[in-house]
Structures are given as C-alpha cells and as structure tokens.
C-alpha cells in the first residue's frame with residue numbers, strides 16, 4: 281500500500297505519513313486532506329513511497345487527494361527546500377506560506393469569474409538612451425542564469441529597461457516575475473506595465489488583494505495564463521511554468537525582508553531561484569544595498585550603469601546643505617527653506633518637505649514634573665496625534681486619549697516635544713495660508729485606493745506643498761516638483777545601528793531624486809547641524825559609489841556584513857530574566873564547541889527591550905563564511921528545540937538579520 285509523505289503547516293522539522301490506496305508518484309505536489317489530531321488539515325504530498333518509516337498499521341488514511349490543480353512543480357519544491365534549509369524554517373511552513381489562503385482551506389475553494397483586464401491605449405516607447413540600450417543588451421545576450429545590477433541614478437529610466445526586457449521575454453513566450461517593495465506605493469509602475477502590454481495578462485500578487493483575487497491571480501500565474509506577475513516579496517514563491525526573467529525594482533528596499541514568521545529575504549531568494557531555473561535576474565536601484573554593491577564589485581553580479589537622467593531635458597537636482605547651527609528656526613524650518621518654498625509657489629511649481637516621522641510630535645511631556653507619555657506595554661513613547669487627538673504607540677498600536685492635564689502632577693501646561701509631519705503641515709499652512717498642502721504618510725493614506733487618489737491629486741496639480749514621510753521617497757515621478765526640503769535627518773546620523781547610514785543615504789538620495797525629473801530644474805535643501813559629515817558630502821556630490829566604498833571599508837575593518845555572516849537567536853518572555861536565561865543555555869549547547877569558526881556573543885536585551893508586554897533579548901552568531909554558519913545552524917537549532925523553556929517564552933532564529 282502506498283504511503284504519502286506529507287508536509288503540514290506546523291512548526292516541526294519533519295514530514296507526516298499517511299496511507300493512500302490509490303496514490304501514485306503522479307500525486308507528488310498535490311494538496312491532500314488528512315486527519316490530524318481531532319480534526320483535519322490540508323497538506324502537500326512531498327513523496328509517495330512503498331515503505332514508510334512507520335509500520336503501516338499505525339498510519340491513518342489520507343481523506344482525499346485534491347486534484348483541482350496540477351501538481352506543484354519540482355522547481356517550487358527546490359526553492360522551498362532551499363529556503364527551509366537556509367533560514368532554518370520548517371519545510372511544511374515554508375511550502376504552505378507560499379500558497380494563497382484559499383488553497384489551504386478545508387472547505388472547497390470557491391471559484392469566481394476572472395476580471396477582464398482593462399485594455400489601455402499603449403504608449404509609444406521612447407527611443408532608448410545609449411546607456412539603456414547597453415544594459416538591455418547585456419542581459420539579453422547572457423544565456424541561462426546571470427545576475428545583473430542595474431545601477432541607475434534617479435530618473436535614469438530603469439523602468440524603461442525593465443519594460444524592454446519584459447517585451448523580449450514575452451516575445452519568447454516566457455513569463456516575467458517583477459518584484460517590487462510595496463505594491464500600494466507603486467500603482468504608477470503597475471499602470472505602466474499594463475499599458476505597455478495590453479495584449480498580455482498582467483496579474484498582481486500582494487497582501488492587499490482580497491483573498492479571492494489573490495487566489496485567482498496565483499492560479500493564472502501557475503497555469504501560465506498570466507504573462508507578467510507583479511508582486512511583493514511573497515510572490516517570489518509563485519510557481520511559473522515558463523519563467524524567463526526575474527526583475528527586482530528598488531532592490532535595496534528593506535521591505536523585501538520578511539520580519540516575522542519565516543524571516544527571509546525575497547531578493548536573495550529571487551537570485552537563488554534564478555540560478556535554480558537558469559534564467560537571468562536584474563536588480564535595479566539608484567542606491568543598491570551594500571551587499572548587492574559588493575557582489576557587483578566582484579564577479580558575482582554584472583554591473584550595468586545608467587549615469588544620466590533619461591529625459592534629455594532633465595538634470596540631476598542640485599543638493600545643498602543648510603547649516604542650522606547658528607540659525608533661528610521656526611518650528612524646525614529654516615528661512616532658506618521657507619523662501620525656497622515661496623519661490624516655488626510664485627512660479628506655480630511643487631515643493632516637497634520630507635520628514636520621516638509621522639504624527640504631531642513624538643512625545644507629550646510635563647515640564648513641571650518630568651512626566652512623558654510612555655507606552656505601558658513597550659519601551660517607547662506614545663506619539664501625539666493631534667488630528668484625531670490621540671496618543672498612539674507606533675510599535676504595539678496602543679491608543680489613549682490626550683490628557684488635559686499632567687496625569688502625575690495635574691499641571692495644565694503640558695507640551696508636545698519635537699515634531700512630526702502633522703505639526704510641520706500645520707505650521708506651513710499658517711505660513712502659507714493660500715497654499716494647498718497635502719500631507720502624505722501612513723495616517724493620511726491607509727489603503728491603496730487612498731494612495732491612488734492622493735497620487736491623482738498630486739499629478740493633477742492640486743497640491744503646492746507636499747509634506748510626507750518616506751512614502752513619498754519611492755519611485756514617484758512628479759514632473760512639477762522642483763524643490764525637496766529635508767528636515768530631521770540628523771537623528772539617524774549617529775544611531776547605534778551600524779546600518780543606519782546606509783538607510784539614511786538611500787532614503788535621502790531617493791527623496792532628492794524626486795526633484796527636477798522633467799524640464800524644470802530641481803533643488804534639494806537638507807537641514808543639518810553636521811554639515812561636515814561625510815555622508816552629506818557624498819550626498820551633495822551625489823556620489824553613491826564613493827559613499828558605498830567608504831561604508832564597505834568601515835564594515836570590513838569592523839568585521840560586519842557583507843564581510844561576516846550573521847544569524848540571531850531572539851527570545852521573548854514576560855520576564856527579561858527568563859529570556860536571558862534561555863539564551864544563556866543556548867550559548868553552551870554542545871554544537872557550539874564543535875564549530876570553532878562560529879562565534880557566539882553574549883545574550884543582551886534588544887534595543888527595544890519591551891514590546892507589547894514582552895521582554896526581548898537576543899544572541900548574535902557570527903562566522904567568517906556562509907558555509908561555516910550554515911553548517912552550524914541546523915545542529916544548533918535542533919539542540920535549542922530540546923531545551924526546556926519556561927511557559928510563555930517564545931524564540932526564533934533569523935538568518936542575515938537586517939535589524940539587530
């Protein structure tokens with residue numbers, strides 16, 4: 281009697297066996313209903329064998345093998361297996377998280393008619409610049425697997441390179457996977473892809489889609505009916521029978537990293553997938569991640585450069601620093617920026633004031649007794665939101681009413697300290713009463729619909745001044761925008777996190793890149809108290825390679841990634857002592873002594889030591905080579921799983937952590 285080996289969505293590193301009379305190897309890759317505990321579960325058939333590991337009479341029979349879909353292909357299993365091994369995540373969990381919710385449900389999946397794709401009049405593509413043509417040819421002539429970094433300054437026409445490569449791939453009858461960081465921030469890209477290829481089925485895959493739509497799109501991709509899949513990180517797992525090309529836009533963006541559940545990098549997995557399936561992959565960015573940049577300096581990735589803006593009339597904006605040390609600022613804004621905005625208003629052009637902090641003020645405080653609005657669940661302050669008069673924790677979501685007086689001493693005169701986008705918006709409105717000001721942050725734009733409406737208003741010229749967070753920094757093309765003012769950048773300059781400079785530089789380059797993308801010249805003013813800082817010098821020179829070289833040198837000297845390979849073990853529990861004690865046990869587990877190339881640091885409380893009533897601690901693991909780390913992790917993980925842990929303690933391992 282055939283035995284099925286089934287992967288189930290459970291935090292266990294093993295498969296489960298079931299009897300199945302009619303099964304054959306043709307069922308490998310099919311979903312299966314199996315009894316589990318007192319209920320049933322949906323799993324995936326990974327193998328069909330004659331002799332299982334368990335005696336046949338102890339096995340339960342599978343309830344039904346589902347054949348509404350063709351079996352999942354080998355390459356899907358290969359990618360999931362890689363991810364499972366590399367990230368130390370249970371194979372069943374990896375497989376199941378890659379499927380749309382509807383396919384994991386016990387109830388029969390409901391089918392709905394597909395929405396007809398809206399045909400838009402195709403735009404005539406522009407004549408390519410020489411640099412664009414060179415980049416396209418380089419990818420086109422490379423057969424089989426090849427990895428390329430498209431390093432193109434903001435507005436250099438990276439999208440046009442993607443579109444031409446897509447066109448070429450479609451002409452060969454193959455499918456394209458285009459990954460973007462956050463789909464609701466990129467409706468412009470989606471619209472451009474759809475309008476360029478009106479004859480082809482373009483499907484989106486991201487978490488904001490309704491369940492039914494997501495399943496429908498996933499099925500279209502899997503059946504081959506969809507030619508182009510435009511998705512966020514989870515889409516990297518989508519099975520595509522004729523995959524011919526993978527594109528990653530804004531490859532430096534941290535949102536390619538999944539930060540909970542299975543913690544994986546979709547960008548890194550995409551490269552693995554391209555190699556497994558022998559297809560080319562192109563990673564695009566004006567500010568590549570330092571890992572990618574290092575790969576492109578070596579022989580792993582080919583480096584393709586776009587130095588100039590694509591629009592022949594457009595030039596890179598002039599970046600200037602405003603030294604605020606001896607200046608009187610009003611609400612944090614310098615006179616230089618105020619008069620630059622006034623000029624734009626007079627000329628009918630748009631300005632953007634960038635401040636990466638939403639809310640009215642980061643904290644409310646009492647000057648009499650020293651009370652500050654703190655979250656009682658987290659090691660964090662409650663942010664003042666005056667728009668709806670709430671105090672809000674940006675970490676756990678806790679909300680409170682704004683008190684009229686100090687809760688400790690009764691003082692009526694409590695103040696907001698510092699400023700966020702709401703406060704800057706309010707002040708600018710007072711300074712420029714006739715200007716139309718739009719604030720763009722997660723509070724004013726919560727859904728994709730709202731975001732599209734907001735973009736329409738900006739494009740329609742309904743805004744003179746935009747005030748916003750990094751939502752405004754990414755990939756947008758606003759032709760009338762000629763001024764970008766940056767506030768509050770200094771706070772990231774001396775942050776404890778050694779990745780902070782990389783992130784700050786990318787963010788400022790990206791937001792600066794919004795200015796002057798058409799004929800109108802652009803200007804960027806960055807307010808700072810540290811005008812001599814090398815990061816700003818590189819920014820003024822718009823010298824990413826220089827900045828990257830400096831950072832990589834520092835990292836090499838300090839032994840940080842990409843010159844070291846890291847993983848982190850984190851534990852959280854109601855009491856810090858429990859979390860620390862658990863990690864202390866992990867440090868002395870037997871595999872540690874046997875892997876001399878791997879170094880374990882002392883357990884420490886996390887930078888944000890308390891989140892939603894849980895105390896958090898972590899233990900950093902480091903090795904000089906990836907294979908050394910990868911050899912250690914599975915043995916260590918297995919040993920950790922055997923540790924006795926206090927109730928309510930939870931732990932996880934993260935490989936290649938971005939935040940420590």
Ligand SMILES: Nc1ncnc2c1ncn2[C@@H]1O[C@H](COP(=O)(O)OP(=O)(O)OP(=O)(O)O)[C@@H](O)[C@H]1O
Pocket residue numbers: 406407408409412432433434435436437438439440565566590591592754755756757793797
């Ligand atoms: N070959 C070309 N000739 C003229 N204009 C072009 C050409 N290629 C692209 N453009 C135009 O240049 C502008 C910038 O292009 P695009 O948005 O693709 O830049 P990008 O490199 O993706 O920028 P960012 O990194 O800032 O998102 C767009 O308006 C686009 O239509």
Ligand SMILES: [Zn+2]
Pocket residue numbers: 655656657658660673674675676677678892
């Ligand atoms: Zn909180």
